[in-house]
Amino acid sequence: xxxxxxxxxxxxxGENPDNVMRIRAVGSFHVxxxxxxxxxxxxxxxxxxxxxxxxxxxxxxxxxxxxxxAQYILLEEPKARYPMLMVHGGGLCGTTWETKPDGRPGxxxxxxxxxxxxxxxxxxxxxxxxxxxYPEVFQSxxxxxxxxxxxxxxxxxxxxxxxxxxxxxxxxxxxxFPIEAFDQLAKQSMPRWPTxxxxxxxxxxxxxxxxxxxxxxxxxxxxxxxxNAALHVPGTIKAMVVIEPTGTPYHATADLSxxxxxxxxxxxxxxxxxxxxxxxTRDRVxxxxxxxxxxxxxxxxxNLPAGGISGNSHMLMMxxxxxxxxxxxxxxxxxREVMK
Amino acid sequence: xxxxxxxxxxxxxGENPDNVMRIRAVGSFHVxxxxxxxxxxxxxxxxxxxxxxxxxxxxxxxxxxxxxxAQYILLEEPKARYPMLMVHGGGLCGTTWETKPDGRPGxxxxxxxxxxxxxxxxxxxxxxxxxxxYPEVFQSxxxxxxxxxxxxxxxxxxxxxxxxxxxxxxxxxxxxFPIEAFDQLAKQSMPRWPTxxxxxxxxxxxxxxxxxxxxxxxxxxxxxxxxNAALHVPGTIKAMVVIEPTGTPYHATADLSxxxxxxxxxxxxxxxxxxxxxxxTRDRVxxxxxxxxxxxxxxxxxNLPAGGISGNSHMLMMxxxxxxxxxxxxxxxxxREVMK
Numbered sequence: 001x002x003x004x005x006x007x008x009x010x011x012x013x014g015e016n017p018d019n020v021m022r023i024r025a026v027g028s029f030h031v032x033x034x035x036x037x038x039x040x041x042x043x044x045x046x047x048x049x050x051x052x053x054x055x056x057x058x059x060x061x062x063x064x065x066x067x068x069x070a071q072y073i074l075l076e077e078p079k080a081r082y083p084m085l086m087v088h089g090g091g092l093c094g095t096t097w098e099t100k101p102d103g104r105p106g107x108x109x110x111x112x113x114x115x116x117x118x119x120x121x122x123x124x125x126x127x128x129x130x131x132x133x134y135p136e137v138f139q140s141x142x143x144x145x146x147x148x149x150x151x152x153x154x155x156x157x158x159x160x161x162x163x164x165x166x167x168x169x170x171x172x173x174x175x176x177f178p179i180e181a182f183d184q185l186a187k188q189s190m191p192r193w194p195t196x197x198x199x200x201x202x203x204x205x206x207x208x209x210x211x212x213x214x215x216x217x218x219x220x221x222x223x224x225x226x227x228n229a230a231l232h233v234p235g236t237i238k239a240m241v242v243i244e245p246t247g248t249p250y251h252a253t254a255d256l257s258x259x260x261x262x263x264x265x266x267x268x269x270x271x272x273x274x275x276x277x278x279x280x281t282r283d284r285v286x287x288x289x290x291x292x293x294x295x296x297x298x299x300x301x302x303n304l305p306a307g308g309i310s311g312n313s314h315m316l317m318m319x320x321x322x323x324x325x326x327x328x329x330x331x332x333x334x335x336r337e338v339m340k
Numbered sequence: 341x342x343x344x345x346x347x348x349x350x351x352x353x354g355e356n357p358d359n360v361m362r363i364r365a366v367g368s369f370h371v372x373x374x375x376x377x378x379x380x381x382x383x384x385x386x387x388x389x390x391x392x393x394x395x396x397x398x399x400x401x402x403x404x405x406x407x408x409x410a411q412y413i414l415l416e417e418p419k420a421r422y423p424m425l426m427v428h429g430g431g432l433c434g435t436t437w438e439t440k441p442d443g444r445p446g447x448x449x450x451x452x453x454x455x456x457x458x459x460x461x462x463x464x465x466x467x468x469x470x471x472x473x474y475p476e477v478f479q480s481x482x483x484x485x486x487x488x489x490x491x492x493x494x495x496x497x498x499x500x501x502x503x504x505x506x507x508x509x510x511x512x513x514x515x516x517f518p519i520e521a522f523d524q525l526a527k528q529s530m531p532r533w534p535t536x537x538x539x540x541x542x543x544x545x546x547x548x549x550x551x552x553x554x555x556x557x558x559x560x561x562x563x564x565x566x567x568n569a570a571l572h573v574p575g576t577i578k579a580m581v582v583i584e585p586t587g588t589p590y591h592a593t594a595d596l597s598x599x600x601x602x603x604x605x606x607x608x609x610x611x612x613x614x615x616x617x618x619x620x621t622r623d624r625v626x627x628x629x630x631x632x633x634x635x636x637x638x639x640x641x642x643n644l645p646a647g648g649i650s651g652n653s654h655m656l657m658m659x660x661x662x663x664x665x666x667x668x669x670x671x672x673x674x675x676r677e678v679m680k
Contacts, residue, residue: 019364020362020363020364020416021362021363021364021366022360022361022362022363023360023361023362023363024359024360024361025445025449026361026413026438026448026449026452027438027439027445027446027448027449028435028438028439029439029443029524030435030524030527030528033527035504035523037504044481044483046480046481046483046534047479047480047534047535048534048535055534057483058486059483059484059486060486061486061487061488061489062486062487062488062504063484063486063487063526063529064487064523064526064527064529067527069435071438073366073413076360093468094468095368095370095409095468098366098367098368098411099367099368099369103369105365105366105367106367108366108367109365109366109367112366122468127467127468127470128433128434128435128462128467128468128528130467130527130528130529130530130531131531132484133484139387140386140387141384141386143384143386143397143399144399144403144472144473146398146399146400146401146402146403147401147402147403147404148401148402149401164375164377164402183375183404184369184370186403186404187370187373187404187407187470188370188468188470189403189404189470190470191470191471194386194387194388194395195387195388
């Protein structure tokens with residue numbers, strides 16, 4: 001299957017001459033974080049060579065920790081006024097926006113072809129951002145998302161619908177997620193810590209300061225981080241597409257006035273009503289959206305099933321109609337005057 | 341400093357029109373690995389919200405583990421016959437080949453501009469490949485490279501030359517590593533496990549099978565993995581540049597005949613003689629190279645100080661003269677008839 005996926009995504013040159021991207025730079029950087037010194041830890045003998053011998057390791061010393069990672073691809077002649085920052089959700093990293101699990105090009109390529117400089121990041125603790133010792137630096141143990149949890153939480157199938165054997169799994173009726181590629185999505189899964197929110201937020205704030213004026217497309221757990229970053233670094237985010245956020249700046253006393261000038265589009269997929277977690281989450285986010293409207297902000301919503309588009313999972317940037325959704329997102333962004 | 345680095349790497353459009361890259365696709369995939377089921381582990385209460393409350397986590401279930409990650413950028417009209425696979429060393433990931441720690445474009449961009457489709461990968465356990473529970477899946481604990489170990493092992497400074505305060509660190513005399521950016525390099529550091537070699541190798545073998553005919557540029561710990569992959573997937577690697585490998589297929593009984601038709605260039609930097617680990621390593625690799633020559637293979641060596649180029653560290657793709665070295669590498673590759 002891997003070879004087929006690989007062949008599908010690497011079509012021959014010249015097949016889509018209109019979609020050629022003229023690139024002036026590709027690169028990456030780490031931003032945020034701090035230096036720590038660990039001391040007083042015992043040396044350890046680590047097994048090597050299949051356990052035949054061991055390696056003496058002194059874990060004490062200096063480390064860089066709590067940085068995040070961002071990779072950029074910059075166009076020779078961007079059509080957009082601002083670069084696009086693509087921000088992933090919980091237990092995942094920037095691969096969310098790259099090639100879809102079934103091998104079709106991802107939103108990273110879509111928005112490059114739409115004319116944006118595109119930045120794809122990995123939050124603190126995940127992917128190329130790396131992670132740090134616990135409990136000495138990160139305060140708790142990490143936990144790993146099971147495939148069952150992903151199947152249910154991503155609303156690919158109903159609660160109780162997961163089975164180990166792929167052919168036995170029960171999907172949502174009419175799902176547009178390519179369920180044959182679900183295990184490929186599971187390979188993108190990242191361990192996560194429940195105690196790193198402050199460090200993740202600090203790095204996102206530093207990231208916004210480093211990049212400057214931008215538009216943001218953010219998913220799930222990332223939504224709350226980027227809404228808070230918009231409050232912490234006011235004036236930087238020129239428009240924001242928030243896909244199924246799991247939270248928002250929620251304190252009733254929070255001063256949200258800096259968000260008033262950030263046009264926001266919330267996007268929701270299908271099967272929300274039958275999932276208590278997501279029903280409750282969407283209700284809370286809708287309350288937040290009403291507060292934004294009361295402040296005089298632009299806070300739109302693209303509720304796909306309400307608009308007659310059924311079948312979308314939480315991972316809607318990977319669903320079969322995901323490029324149609326990307327086009328809707330781009331139309332909304334263009335109406336916010338972010339294009340030249 | 342971050343902002344300065346960021347500004348340096350994102351120069352304005354139109355500054356280098358000759359270097360524009362015409363790209364037909366950008367994407368990524370995970371390859372290799374397996375599905376595992378964990379059972380019998382106790383549920384845990386994970387602290388959340390700064391410890392105010394907790395989350396009940398059941399760690400049992402199905403997981404995808406031991407896959408690796410590769411990202412590709414494909415040119416509209418590659419000048420090379422084969423894509424280039426860039427493979428990192430130990431305790432690091434694909435960022436080795438991206439923007440240098442001091443903000444200059446990395447070898448990824450260099451070889452794209454030279455006309456190769458470029459693949460940059462993260463090995464099992466690192467970066468976007470993700471990692472798995474231990475001791476249930478990975479058999480040991482990970483360990484973390486200290487900045488002191490990096491300073492010494494990467495031959496940026498002599499043994500004993502590291503200090504916590506950057507201005508007090510002792511560098512090798514005449515070093516070409518941009519020492520002011522050393523802490524930025526330290527942010528690229530990845531935890532590593534001493535017990536994952538078989539899984540890492542299996543995924544590299546699967547990666548080669550998925551991509552097919554290619555050239556390889558590989559660094560340090562990756563060298564031994566890719567030399568073994570060349571033996572396991574014969575006929576696939578058309579030429580190979582092995583930068584300061586820490587090992588080679590060493591069993592005296594190993595059948596190395598499949599390597600006979602793979603032209604190999606070994607590259608070595610400076611300060612090797614004064615570092616016992618590296619002196620010993622280079623001697624062993626040189627013995628391997630002699631075996632390759634005896635088999636009738638092409639096994640060249642680019643020993644930079646022997647050729648009058650002094651000052652290179654183990655991270656020579658990040659040194660101030662790294663693009664000069666890339667040009668030497670490209671001249672050697674071109675002589676192997678890998679260009680159209």
